[in-house]
Each structure stands twice: as structure tokens, then as C-alpha cells.
Amino acid sequence: MKRLRAALIGCGRISKKHIEAFVSNKDLVDLVAVCDIVPEKAHEAAEAYQKLREVEMNGREKQTRDSTDYSDLPLSRQPVSSLSPTSRESSPDPIPHTPYPAKPEVVTDYRRLCDSDIDFVSIATESGKHYQISMDFLKAGKHVLVEKPMAMNLEQADHMIEQADKSRVKLGVVLQNRFNPPIVELRKKVEDGSFGRIFNVTARILWNRNEAYYKQASWRGTWESDGGALLNQCSHNIDLLQWMLNDRIKSVYAVTKNFNHPYIETEDFGAAIVETESGRIGIVEGTVNVFPKNLEETLSVFGEKGTVVIGGVAVNRIQTWKFEGEEEHPLMHLPDPETVYGNGHNTQIRDFVLALFQDRNPSTSGEEGRKSLEAILTMHKASKTKTRVDLP
Incomplete structure (x- = not known):
């Protein structure tokens, strides 16, 4: 071969x-x-x-x-x-x-x-x-x-x-x-029912992108080629959020702002609440305004029988791992990768x-990639219309 x-x-x-x-x-x-x-x-x-x-x-x-x-x-x-x-x-x-x-x-x-x-x-x-x-x-x-x-x-x-x-x-x-070892372990717990009922999942992306970053390439910060902080910087964690919700998103409410980058077209901050068909809630906070440098990227899952928080530079380190009879996980002590790309x-x-x-x-097929894209585009629509937007 x-x-x-x-x-x-x-x-x-x-x-x-x-x-x-x-x-x-x-x-x-x-x-x-x-x-x-x-x-x-x-x-x-x-x-x-x-x-x-x-x-x-x-x-x-x-x-x-x-x-x-x-x-x-x-x-x-x-x-x-x-x-x-x-x-x-x-x-x-x-x-x-x-x-x-x-x-x-x-x-x-x-x-x-x-x-x-x-x-x-x-x-x-x-x-x-x-x-x-x-x-x-x-x-x-x-x-x-x-x-x-x-x-x-x-x-x-x-x-x-x-x-x-x-x-x-x-x-x-x-x-x-999705291939980070802690994320793989978390997904197993979602799939095997260890959480019981999942109530909510929270994704936080707290990064810094300064003027020098945006000036490195003319396409950055444009609607046509960048798409904004939610689509460019936050899409990985939003993908993980919808993956761990393990249910189809039915509605979105969102607010986006450009707080600190007047020289770009797109948002530098976004917050959203999504609801799935079974009533699970997802909460997104994404920003590139953290001073003076990247802080963390965190994914949290809360259920009736379990709580998990994965953080670190690139959602690579288990910070909280609690299930009945299980208070730790061997991957809690992994070092951070060198960059946010993991x-x-x-x-x-x-x-x-x-x-x-x-x-x-492939595990991350085109159909899988479409899911987070749809969620983020709906967040932009909800922010623009200042209303809750239902997905088709």
C-alpha cells in the first residue's frame, strides 16, 4: 500500500x-x-x-x-x-x-x-x-x-x-x-449517559487580537473574508458546544459588539443563548478584547449527575471532573500546548x-462542519434583528 x-x-x-x-x-x-x-x-x-x-x-x-x-x-x-x-x-x-x-x-x-x-x-x-x-x-x-x-x-x-x-x-x-484527549473523554461521558440529563453547556473564548494582528492581512476583520470573532476565533468552541449539547439547536438569541477595534468591519465580542429541541441551553461568550493577551478557552457541561469543565489555552486541560464516585481524571494534569491552535x-x-x-x-465531515456554521450565522442574524431566531 x-x-x-x-x-x-x-x-x-x-x-x-x-x-x-x-x-x-x-x-x-x-x-x-x-x-x-x-x-x-x-x-x-x-x-x-x-x-x-x-x-x-x-x-x-x-x-x-x-x-x-x-x-x-x-x-x-x-x-x-x-x-x-x-x-x-x-x-x-x-x-x-x-x-x-x-x-x-x-x-x-x-x-x-x-x-x-x-x-x-x-x-x-x-x-x-x-x-x-x-x-x-x-x-x-x-x-x-x-x-x-x-x-x-x-x-x-x-x-x-x-x-x-x-x-x-x-x-x-x-x-x-474535537481530538483533544480531554474532549474525547468528555464526549464519551455525554454519549454513555454519565451526566444523566444535561442541563446546559457553556463555551467561553477569552482571547486577545490587537491591531497588529488585524493589520497583518487586509482580509482580517472583513465580513467578506473573515466573518467576525464568532466565526473566526470562536467557531471551534461553538462547534464543541453544539457537539456536547448532543441535540439539534432550535433557536438562538445573541448580541454582538465592536468594542475596541474601530478599524475592522466585524464584531470583536459576541454573546449568545441557544436552546435545543429537548430544552437544553447553550451559552456562548466570545471576545478578542482580553487585556493584555489570551486568557483561556473553556467548555463546561452541567448535568444532573455530572459536572465537567475543560479549560487551558486550547480546551486541553480538565479543570473540573465530577461524577458519582469519580472526582478526578488522569488527564487533569496535561500541560498547555504552545499555541491556542493546540x-x-x-x-x-x-x-x-x-x-x-x-x-x-471523516469524523469531522462537511455535514459536521455545517452545524457550527449554521449556529454562528444564526447568532449574527439574531444580533442584527434583536430577536430570537428559530432555525428551520
């Missing part, structure tokens, strides 16, 4: 996590091309991948250092326990060693790759470009893993899902925090690749 061939589209801020993840999964996939409209970024990404892969192959502990923010690429690993049950139960046979490819090809126009022999693309561009790039590759018969949000509106998301079905390829959305991309990429080998849907 041969390793899959992948291309990375977009070599900006988040691309380093994709590079790390591809190296982490070098037994299953080769990164053979990188693409960015800025040639220097693409070259830097290709070199970073090559150097980090050499570190892994040689077993040396060193970091790739260059002038473009790739210097903090960690050599982290996700525990096997954080893979989805499907992934753990049926992994492909070990792939015999074959020579690793040379440095990834550098491309500045992604369309050149649509007719290439790659198996899938990992799309890490600005949010506003996710839809068109995804559609072009889906129509070309390539599997697609796209960063959140998968699209800027539901019509686009539905087109992507429909095109993946039509082309008989897989569509996945990067929701890497380490979930490693397992995210692995789950997607295994889905291709096993011909199953």
Missing part, C-alpha cells in the same frame, strides 16, 4: 500546524506540493516541511528556525486514545518504507494542482477563499480537508457537500479541538487519511 499524496493550499499563520501534522503522519501521507499566492511563503513552507521531516527521520530534537514564524514548530504527538473509535478499530496495514519525496513542489496557482496526481488537499487559506478552492478540487475529483469555517454562508456549504457526493470524494472540515491537527489529519483508506466519512 502506497502513502497518499497531499498538497497544502495556503501557507499563512495556520499552515505550520498542517506541516507538523503531515510530518507526524509521514507513515501514511507525503506532502508533495505547497501553494501560496506569495511565492516566498510557499518556499518557506516547503523548506520548513523538509527540515522538520529530516528532524523526525534522524530522531534529533531540534527546531526549524527561519525568518517567517515557522521557528516554533513543535514535535508534538497526539495520544492514540484521541483518535475516533473507527480510526482505532481499523487502521490500514503498515505501509512498507519507500523513499520519501524531495522537498514539496512550490506552486503559486492552486489550479495547477487540480489535474495532478495528488489524492487530497488541505486548505488553509483565508476563510473567504475556502469555498471556491474547495469546489475546484472537489469538481476535479480530489478529496478535500478545509480549515474552519468551511464556507461563509450555508448555500456555499451545501454546494460543497453536494459536490463531494457527486464527485464521490470525501469532504472534511478542520475541527481539531495539537489536534496531528490527529485531525490522521483521521482524514484513515477515512480515505477505509472509505468512510
Whole structure:
């Protein structure tokens, strides 16, 4: 069995996590091309991948250092326990060693790759470009893993899902925090009924995004390509909230504000209350106004027989774990990751690749990515209309 061939589209801020993840999964996939409209970024990404892969192959502990923010690429690993049950139960046979490819090809126009022999693309561009790039590759018969949000509106998301079905390829959305070991353990408790009745779930995203962040790229803070704090910064935790509510959201009330960033179009703060069909309540507080730096990202689940709070830099550390006869959990003492992106991309990429080998849907499919997108867009609508909005 041969390793899959992948291309990375977009070599900006988040691309380093994709590079790390591809190296982490070098037994299953080769990164053979990188693409960015800025040639220097693409070259830097290709070199970073090559150097980090050499570190892994040689077993040396060193970091790739260059002038473009790739210097903090960690050599982290996700525990096997954080893979989805499907992934753990049926992994492909070990792939015999074959020579690793040379440095990834550098491309500045992604369309050149649509007719290439790659198996899938990992799309890490600005949010506003996710839809068109995804559609072009889906129509070309390539599997697609796209960063959140998968699209800027539901019509686009539905087109992507429909095109993946039509082309008989897989569509996945990067929701890497679902693979955090504490989140995996929490989801098990939700599914096995340990909470009894779940009353409410709270998601808090308390971050800082200053003027320098928004001025790094012209698309940041725009409605067309960014979508606002709820869609850009808070979507991962809102995804976790709706996942742990474990029930369809039926209505949303929300307030959004721009308190501290007059030079952007979108909100920098959002608060929302959602209600599910069974009456469970979700509460969202998201802000990028925390002084002077990121504080935490927290997910809390409250039920009649259990209370869990997961916090840390990237919802990666169990702070409270209480069930009948259970007051602690071994994962309560995990260290924080180096960035708010966490380490979930490693397992995210692995789950997607295994889905291709096993011909199953990825754990975070297009349909899953659509759920949080719909919730956030409804929050924006509720804030704009100053009314409760019911979902169809």
C-alpha cells in the first residue's frame, strides 16, 4: 500500500500546524506540493516541511528556525486514545518504507494542482477563499480537508457537500479541538449517559487580537473574508458546544459588539443563548478584547449527575471532573500546548487519511462542519434583528 499524496493550499499563520501534522503522519501521507499566492511563503513552507521531516527521520530534537514564524514548530504527538473509535478499530496495514519525496513542489496557482496526481488537499487559506478552492478540487475529483469555517454562508456549504457526493470524494472540515484527549473523554461521558440529563453547556473564548494582528492581512476583520470573532476565533468552541449539547439547536438569541477595534468591519465580542429541541441551553461568550493577551478557552457541561469543565489555552486541560464516585481524571494534569491552535491537527489529519483508506466519512465531515456554521450565522442574524431566531 502506497502513502497518499497531499498538497497544502495556503501557507499563512495556520499552515505550520498542517506541516507538523503531515510530518507526524509521514507513515501514511507525503506532502508533495505547497501553494501560496506569495511565492516566498510557499518556499518557506516547503523548506520548513523538509527540515522538520529530516528532524523526525534522524530522531534529533531540534527546531526549524527561519525568518517567517515557522521557528516554533513543535514535535508534538497526539495520544492514540484521541483518535475516533473507527480510526482505532481499523487502521490500514503498515505501509512498507519507500523513499520519501524531495522537498514539496512550490506552486503559486492552486489550479495547477487540480489535474495532478495528488489524492487530497488541505486548505488553509483565508476563510473567504475556502469555498471556491474547495469546489475546484472537489469538481476535479480530489478529496478535500478545509480549515474552519468551511464556507461563509450555508448555500456555499451545501454546494460543497453536494459536490463531494457527486464527485464521490470525501469532504472534511478542520475541527481539531474535537481530538483533544480531554474532549474525547468528555464526549464519551455525554454519549454513555454519565451526566444523566444535561442541563446546559457553556463555551467561553477569552482571547486577545490587537491591531497588529488585524493589520497583518487586509482580509482580517472583513465580513467578506473573515466573518467576525464568532466565526473566526470562536467557531471551534461553538462547534464543541453544539457537539456536547448532543441535540439539534432550535433557536438562538445573541448580541454582538465592536468594542475596541474601530478599524475592522466585524464584531470583536459576541454573546449568545441557544436552546435545543429537548430544552437544553447553550451559552456562548466570545471576545478578542482580553487585556493584555489570551486568557483561556473553556467548555463546561452541567448535568444532573455530572459536572465537567475543560479549560487551558486550547480546551486541553480538565479543570473540573465530577461524577458519582469519580472526582478526578488522569488527564487533569496535561500541560498547555504552545499555541491556542493546540495539537489536534496531528490527529485531525490522521483521521482524514484513515477515512480515505477505509472509505468512510471523516469524523469531522462537511455535514459536521455545517452545524457550527449554521449556529454562528444564526447568532449574527439574531444580533442584527434583536430577536430570537428559530432555525428551520
